Amino acid sequence: MIRAPFQALTFDLDDTLWDNGGVMAATETGHYAWLDEALARWLAERGEADLGRFAARFPLEAYQRRRRELAERHPLRRGDFTWLREQALLGLLEAFGLPRAAAWLWALAAMERFHDLRLRVSPYPEVEPMLATLGRHYRLGAITNGNLAFDRLPLRRHFAVAIAAGEMHTPKPDPRPFLLTLAKLGATPARAMHIGDSWQEDVLPAVRLGMQAAWIAGDTPHGAPLPAGVHRLSHVRELPALLEKLGRG
Numbered sequence: 001m002i003r004a005p006f007q008a009l010t011f012d013l014d015d016t017l018w019d020n021g022g023v024m025a026a027t028e029t030g031h032y033a034w035l036d037e038a039l040a041r042w043l044a045e046r047g048e049a050d051l052g053r054f055a056a057r058f059p060l061e062a063y064q065r066r067r068r069e070l071a072e073r074h075p076l077r078r079g080d081f082t083w084l085r086e087q088a089l090l091g092l093l094e095a096f097g098l099p100r101a102a103a104w105l106w107a108l109a110a111m112e113r114f115h116d117l118r119l120r121v122s123p124y125p126e127v128e129p130m131l132a133t134l135g136r137h138y139r140l141g142a143i144t145n146g147n148l149a150f151d152r153l154p155l156r157r158h159f160a161v162a163i164a165a166g167e168m169h170t171p172k173p174d175p176r177p178f179l180l181t182l183a184k185l186g187a188t189p190a191r192a193m194h195i196g197d198s199w200q201e202d203v204l205p206a207v208r209l210g211m212q213a214a215w216i217a218g219d220t221p222h223g224a225p226l227p228a229g230v231h232r233l234s235h236v237r238e239l240p241a242l243l244e245k246l247g248r249g
């Protein structure tokens, strides 16, 4: 039986519940390559192949550069990665020579492909049973800066609340997504713990609000002593043991 002084646990997703690096890289190249090929086929069928290949005119780096420029021009939207991608694709497709309606259609189709690929995350094997058990003792929330369609993952059912902070234009470390999640969970910061891998985006904002934090530090070298209320774990699978220890304390 887990006993702990907490009402609620909030979780970061990427690189906390799964390793995101490989999926993100494959998603980035995969949806752009899909767009290039599908668009080339579509143009060929319509006898418009003389436009050439989209990715030859606008390689992946041009798409990435355009997203950075958009984020600088629209600082409030800098964490809304889906919007930045859609707008960047739309601009490039129009510059390529597509009429606006067709550019929209292809930008949205590419983003659908993006979301399909982005969801190919593999939660660590311990995560599913761990969340099922924790959900019997705590209210669970998810707070991500990422833009994966979390509602489409089976894991989503364990969480009473899931907040996409970037799409709210308040990406972590902004305190607002934490406060919103806790309000929806009916928990006070003092009786909640946030679990995440980022010192800047997870641990610091949680501690500033008076939450405790479990820092999924991986093999980050040990440095200065941790602030009060911060607990270092090398993997999220160690969380139940930590909660048990704190509950006994």
Ligand SMILES: [Mg+2]
Pocket (backbone or CB within 6 Å): 012, 013, 014, 015, 016, 196, 197, 198
């Ligand atoms: Mg993370």
